[in-house]
Amino acid sequence: MTLLGFARGPALKVAIAVFCLGVVWRIAAFALLRIRLDLSKPRASVFKSMAGGLLTVGSRSWPHREFIGRTGAGEALGYSYHLGLFAVVLLFTPHILFLGSLFGFSWPGLPSSLITVISVLTLTLFIAVLFRRLTNPVMKMLSNFDDYFSWFVTMSVMVTGIAATAHIGAPYETLLAVHILSVDILLMWFPFGKLMHAFYIFPSRAINGALLARKGATS
């Protein structure tokens, strides 16, 4: 079996299985945790609490007016590279074909040259994000292996993807195999690291918002 055959055959199967198992495991374990009963009298109805939760999802996704000078740049950086990632992952034709082979449907993609530009920009932003994490004392203190490894596996996927598209450094099939292997590693790491924020971020904001709204607070 060739490296490419292994990467997109058995390794991909295992990676998808681990990804699905891990994601469902962690979501189920999280959703079924017992929430301590709040015996205080609610300050808002159930409906208002839920609305408060949804509002929090929106308000926490945008810089607070008072802190925009301090947090705006970091949030802009975060949004930019996330958007870049979405564009590269979801709008590059070979990726669409790959996802189409798994899901059974496809959608229009962007020109490869435009995707290459977006990829390089996203890669630059990714390096900037690491620089910020290493130079900001608070972020540095809060960061652990999980943060750096999650950055590393995502970065590996991007670098190998650009190399495969541009045919840099090795034959195409080797680069493609390494790229798919890096995706396999990312998929297996995803449920067990901070990449899981993709599933947790909005529910956790909504729950926090709903609990605070129940207490009569806005967030």
Place this chain on the structure above:
Amino acid sequence: MPPVNEELTVGEMLLKAGISRRAFIKFCTATASAMALPPWMGAAMAEQLRHARRPSVVYLSFQECTGCFESLTRSFAPTIESLIFNVVSLDYDDTLMAAAGDQAEAALSRAMRENFGKYVLVIDGSVPTGAGGAYCTSGGRSAVDTLREAAKGAAAIVCVGTCSAFGGIPFADPNPTGAWPVTAIVGDRPIINVSGCPPIPEVITGTLLQFVTTGKAPDLDEHLRPKAFFGNTIHDRCYRRPFYDEGKFAKSFDDEGARNGWCLYELGCKGPTTYNACATIKWNGGTSFPIESGHGCLGCSEPGFWDHGSFYAAQSGAGWGKAGASSPRRALELGVAAGATGAVLGVASAGVSRLRQHRSEQDAHDHDGHDFDRKDG
């Protein structure tokens, strides 16, 4: 088929045939440039050939369809007749030779005996080893025995076609005849693989010509293929490549994209992972190549091309199973099975967590109770 005028050198043969020195040098220069050899190699090849006696070539066909030989007969530069009448002495080839039976076998024995250690052995087809080699026999001997015997005296072995180079279609799963490529059976001779199903005729003749003129194997890649012909992917040299870069892909074989000549990547073209000279040398005297005719590359010059999934599944698709690429149903089955296992683990984790929480509260309650008793007491 006894060698014709075997005492004459190639130069003498050409003069006798009325081919001028200038025309011969032009031919050698064209061959050298096709193989990406340095410019001086053309003249050196011509000089070497002029003074050389025609090297003996033994062409053995095993488990094959004769497509490779059909391809060889369509070589334009050099043509098969100029190759076998002027440059090499084709001492045995059961497709072309007039002799049959004992006479043919005698020609083979004579060529191997008289040119021991010097002849070029060309192998076409895979070598079946199942049932004691009974799936392919000639003259009462199995292909595997014939190969072993012929390989002993060969200066080099040129495997023509994917079957002899990598096993090809007979080697594909489930390989009912126990077929193997030549490299799996012969390990002590220089081997040059000219893969393809079939190979490009000029690649076969060019490789043979380079070996007989220089006496050395050309630079080879990791699959023992001449780098001059197999150094680039079809995709790298494809005239449709700009459309790939622009993200313009044909969605079916008869849509507007296909009519506009857009990239066939989505239709399963294996050009990005296939090393061959189809996009540069082309076929039928440089007329066209399969992609130019509107069909994607099948990847026929790569090992195991028959078992690499559907010819119509995109390269970037997941490759699950031999029947083809992954299907949404397979992915769904895998996802559901893994997700169900994850759900069970999640419920169990939450249960354990709740149990711990409950015990912790119970302990705290008991502790508070004792404190209360102590205070009370």
